[in-house]
Amino acid sequence: MRNGLVSIAVASARHPWRAIVGWFVFVALCVGIGAGIGGKPAATEDFWIGEAGRGEAIATSGGLQQRPVERVLITGSGATVDRAAQEISDRMLNLAEVDSVGAPIFSADKSALRIDVTMAGAELDAKQHVAPLREQTDQVQHAYPELRIEQTGGPSISSGVEALRGRDLAKTELIALPITLLTLLIVFRSAALALVPLLLAISSIVAAIGLSLPASHLFPDNGVGTNIILLIGMAVGVDYTLFYLKRAREERARGGRTLSSRALVELAAATSGRAVVVSGLAVAVSTATMYLADDVVFSSIATGAILVTLLAVASSLTALPALLTVLTERADRRAASKPARQSGPGRLTGALLRLTAARPVAALTISVGAMLALTAPLLTIDLTDMGRNSHPRAIPAMQTFDRLNAAFPELKSMHQVAVAAEPARAAEVRAALHALATRAESDPALTGTAELRTSPDDRVSLLELPVPHHVSDDAAQESLERVRTEYLPATIGALTGVDYAVTGDVARYADYPRHQEQKLPLIIATLLLVTFVLTVVTFRSVVLGLIGVVLNLLSAGAALGLLTAVFQHTWAENLLDFQSTGSIGSRVPLLLFVILFGLSMDYQIFVLSRISELAHGGMPTRQAVISGLGGSASAVTSAAFVMVTIFASFVPLHIMEMKQMGFALAVAVLLDAFVIRIVILPAVLLLLGDRTWWPARPAVTADLVKVG
CATH class of the missing domain: 3.30.70.1320 (Multidrug efflux transporter AcrB pore domain like)
Structure with a gap:
């Protein structure tokens, strides 16, 4: 892989303007293809999940589907x-x-x-x-x-939610872009080099949005794909170019600025360039596990994230070496009168590394204990579907929604019993549904007049039972359980040869989180396997593979624990401007695990590759750990700051699920960069010593693992 990457980079450096123009022509081509083919939005049936989804399918087959x-x-x-x-x-x-x-x-x-x-028309x-x-x-x-x-x-x-989301996202850009640019200016001390990561990240985002349109014909877009492309694209796009450019500048400084542009590109491509490719593949493969969720929302998210990540990698292989060739010499000439700045950790990270190196057992014990303490609230997490009731009341239609429900409580939610049978049995089915309605009349949670509708061909019947409680209320959920386990088996369930299911607002609210909880173990297990295999293949070390799995679990668990402590309670409402629903969005844990596992591989590969490069070059493992982390700390902390800024800019949003996701990812990246990579990882590696590389020996794998 290294030789191939070097060849691509050298070709770009040899003809820089051709490579730069070629990249932007490719971006324009992606946009043109997307505009020409167009996208395919998700249809109502794409959202059908569980028994509620089966009930909607039965109702729709008879023309009794829910209407707008x-x-x-x-x-x-x-x-x-x-x-x-x-x-x-x-x-x-x-x-x-x-x-x-x-x-x-x-x-x-x-x-x-x-x-x-x-x-x-259709409901959506x-x-x-x-x-x-x-x-x-x-x-x-x-x-x-x-x-x-x-x-x-x-x-x-x-419509109100969509408009509010658009206004909120515009504000996040006003926050994230200037802070990201300022961070890059501090890191590079060059306006030209600072603009490169932003330029390539934005171009990758534009190309990904274009390609997401034809991709939606395979995986329909549920409306959040573009948001995910913006979120992930800015994070990985800036990170990848930052890692690459930082390494290039370090090599130029180390060589006393005597390296030619071509030699500099070769070094950067062979080291950080390969790390970027491996990191990008790790993010893409990790994100692909969301397809296992069997959910149009996660499929749409996975498609957008994979596209923008791979495009960010492509830009780092082609346009970045070309831009590096054009800009580095110019930037270095302007800085020629200044002494070369050697790479090293900042004061805070340097102090943490020194303390960890001096007392690895104490550092490991304290930091792991703190992470486990942050994880503890996760044991009380309550997952629910962030439906209509959780939308902010800043939307005028939601204020009217509350007044409508106060005046007409029977409109708060509804159970719908859908039954399909042969037309000749229509009378029998109606009699059973009337019996079910009679049982429901005595249920205090089902006050209101039941309505029975039948399709024109008498094949499908639908019984609607008003529920004067919000879908999240215990009374509504308990009434659903009674309908499904008591009333239905005693009436419709006694008939043979009929297909039936309970759907409606309450059922959808209950079934969606249940579906996510069922899929979560499979996806987490797959993520752990992917993390382990990628680390082992990259570094030829089973020990490092196991360390990567454990550390990713630790950072994800701590982030989810903090999320639970903050959003399931009311103490932080004024601080973060939200009204607690007493629960966490059912999509958030899965998204957090998948995205964090992928992004954590960036830091994992970048840090470990620097350490392995030194160890395989003959340096003792202890010194390699200290020097490798010291050399990579600046890039890691800078990249983490950019990511945290981007994710944290979602916290002020009004949409609860997006607010929770932004908070969780910002906290996770913060913990991963400053606790996992600066304290826990070096402590573990220092204690393991040469056993870190088992079953291989550093001298044997020197040619295989020189990637940083």
């Missing part, structure tokens, strides 16, 4: 209420986006009235067409200022 519904809420009194309701109905019926308008319904205390508006597409409906509602509100006339529903809420 907007509800207009009118609050006030007097004759104008009826006139306003009639005007709303008339206006909505005239819209092409509307399929039907229900009759006005008063709340139990007559203080509010609602009008249900069923939109045309409705958010794109809800604006005309809201415009009509606003006009009627303007005509009746003495009333409160407002609108909410799934389409309005989804």
